[in-house]
Amino acid sequence: MLRCVVIGSGIVGAALADRLAGEKAEVVLLEQGRPGQATSRWSLAWLNAAAKTPHAYHRLNADGMRAWARLATGLNGATWYRPVGNLRVADAGRREQLEATVARARAWGYAAHLVDREEAARIEPTVRLPDTASRNLCLAWFPQEGYLLTEPLVEQLVARARQRGASVRTGEAGRVTGIERVAGRVTAVRTADGERIPADTVVCCAGRWTSEVAAMAGIRVPMVDPTPPGSTAPGFVARVGPVEPSPTRVLHTPGVNLRPHGPRTVHLEAGDMTADLHTPETHLRDLAHTLLDRARQLLPGLSQARVQEYRVCVRPMPADGMPVVGTVEAVPGLYIVVTHSGVTLAARLAELVTRELLEDIRLPQLEPYRIERFTATSPQ
Ligand SMILES: Cc1cc2nc3c(=O)[nH]c(=O)nc-3n(C[C@H](O)[C@H](O)[C@H](O)COP(=O)(O)OP(=O)(O)OC[C@H]3O[C@@H](n4cnc5c(N)ncnc54)[C@H](O)[C@@H]3O)c2cc1C
Structure with missing residues (x-):
């Protein structure tokens, strides 16, 4: 039985751990915080493919949307799957x-x-x-588009992975601090509590932290750095409510993009509202109120609404905008999955990656996304 360690339990790692465990791999899912509470929690979580190019990438995203529909039938989709258009x-x-x-x-x-x-x-x-x-x-x-409620989804993916035999470690017991190699090949990971967890394959699903985790195995994954002022990786979101009546659809408009978030809350963002990791708190609060004002113009149901939460969150963005998926040729036993359309793609990637790992094959659908396309990628 293949022993897989999956690092990171956002939507990508949780979907993969569930799928691998369902196919009878021996899975250890490691999460340094709590599952689903990093980028996946704050995402617009819009399922979409219309504007994605080239055609192969469009198809992968459209397949991603269909994969969620399949998953919803067996995993209590009523609580998280919203194909509302x-x-x-x-x-x-x-x-x-x-x-x-x-x-x-x-x-x-x-x-x-x-x-x-x-x-x-x-x-x-x-x-x-x-x-x-x-x-x-x-x-x-x-x-055919829509959105997902990622918190109940990740919770249920992790719970089912456990039922299927996966071991799930969180907090210090789940924080990966090292990746061991013997003669170049990955053999185990080490966690902050001092444990050594042996593995045939280590799958890095660490989202925005992918560069740091891959560096533990001597690999450089080119990602957009979220730290410089003006970086495009951070995004600003706010949640507001109550809303009565609530909209049903995902809406993209010149001033604000939004979707329902639970029965009385609306998730807001706007392409022209930029914030980065250095934006002062007072400015973030002003941005949240501006977003609410814009949303009120559109939705009379927000007349009594207040800002409930706001946040700068970081998109995991490979440097050329395309996913990085696959075995790292220079480091056998290391597999990387990172994408800035992680919500749309996670269920389909879980299917494809599971096949690549368990059948030891390379699928043509994933060929455009190998890390080797970055010529600068080389062992450190
Ligand atoms: C504002 C915004 C809007 C977005 N809108 C959309 C959208 O509409 N549609 C869409 O498809 N995508 C969207 N995205 C992108 C999407 O949200 C992400 O691609 C997706 O959430 C990434 O999931 P993930 O599991 O890779 O990362 P995460 O959810 O960040 O999970 C990674 C996990 O890895 C863990 N981790 C990291 N390092 C370690 C370590 N050393 N040891 C153990 N665990 C570790 C972290 O704690 C974290 O829980 C948006 C993103 C943002 C920021």
Whole structure:
């Protein structure tokens, strides 16, 4: 039986541990904090593929959406799976881009429709749409998209992985501090409580911390550094409520992107609202209130709402924007999975990675994402 150590229990590591354990691998899942409480907790968690290119990457994301539908049937999907569709509003400056996205998506067999204001109001009756004619706005509807509630999902993935025989260690017992190699090959990991955990394969699912963990095995994973001021890796999000009535869909508009988060809360973010790891607390609070003001323009149901939580969180972003998935040729026994579309992709990657590991094969769908594409990648 293959002994797999999975490092990191965000959505990517939890989905993989569940799948591997279901296929009878011997799994140890190691998490330095609590499962699902890092980037995955704060994500917009929008399931999407429409705007993703090239075609192979679009297909991987569309497969990702279907993989969640499959998983939902056996894992209490009512508590976390929301295939509610996505309504997008583009202003005059982005009209052509949205029209092109819809045309390309349709050509690729993906459900996408340009809609008028009346149709959009039928799709999401809680929204007060701006005057589309006078502002030359463009509206599009992607009915197969949606979102996930990642906290109950990760909790249930980890619980099922345990039922399937996985061992789950958290806190200091789960914090990986070293990766052991013998003659170049990974043989074990060490944790902060002094344990040595032997492994045939160590799978790094450490999200934004991937570079640090891979460096323990002497490997450089090129990722966007979140620390310099103005880095594109950090994102700002806020949660507000109560909302009555609550919207149902994912909404992308020029001023704010949002989705429901539980029965009376709405998750907000905006592409033009940048914050980084140095943004002062007072400015973050102002940003959260600006987001709420923008959302109120759109959703009258937020008239009594207050800011409940806000946060700068960090996207795990490989340097060229594409996932890194696969065995590291220079370090046998080390496998890396990191992507900045981790919510959309995690269930499909869990399926594909499990096959690669258990059948000792290389799947063509994953070939574009090998770490060896970075010419600068070499053992340290
Ligand atoms: C603002 C924002 C919006 C986003 N919107 C979307 C979206 O709409 N759709 C989408 O698909 N994606 C979106 N993403 C990206 C998506 O959220 C991430 O790709 C995904 O959550 C990454 O999951 P993960 O499991 O790789 O990482 P994480 O959830 O960060 O989990 C990694 C885990 O590894 C653990 N770890 C790290 N180092 C160690 C160690 N040494 N030992 C043990 N454990 C360790 C951490 O504690 C953590 O729990 C968004 C991200 C952000 C920030």
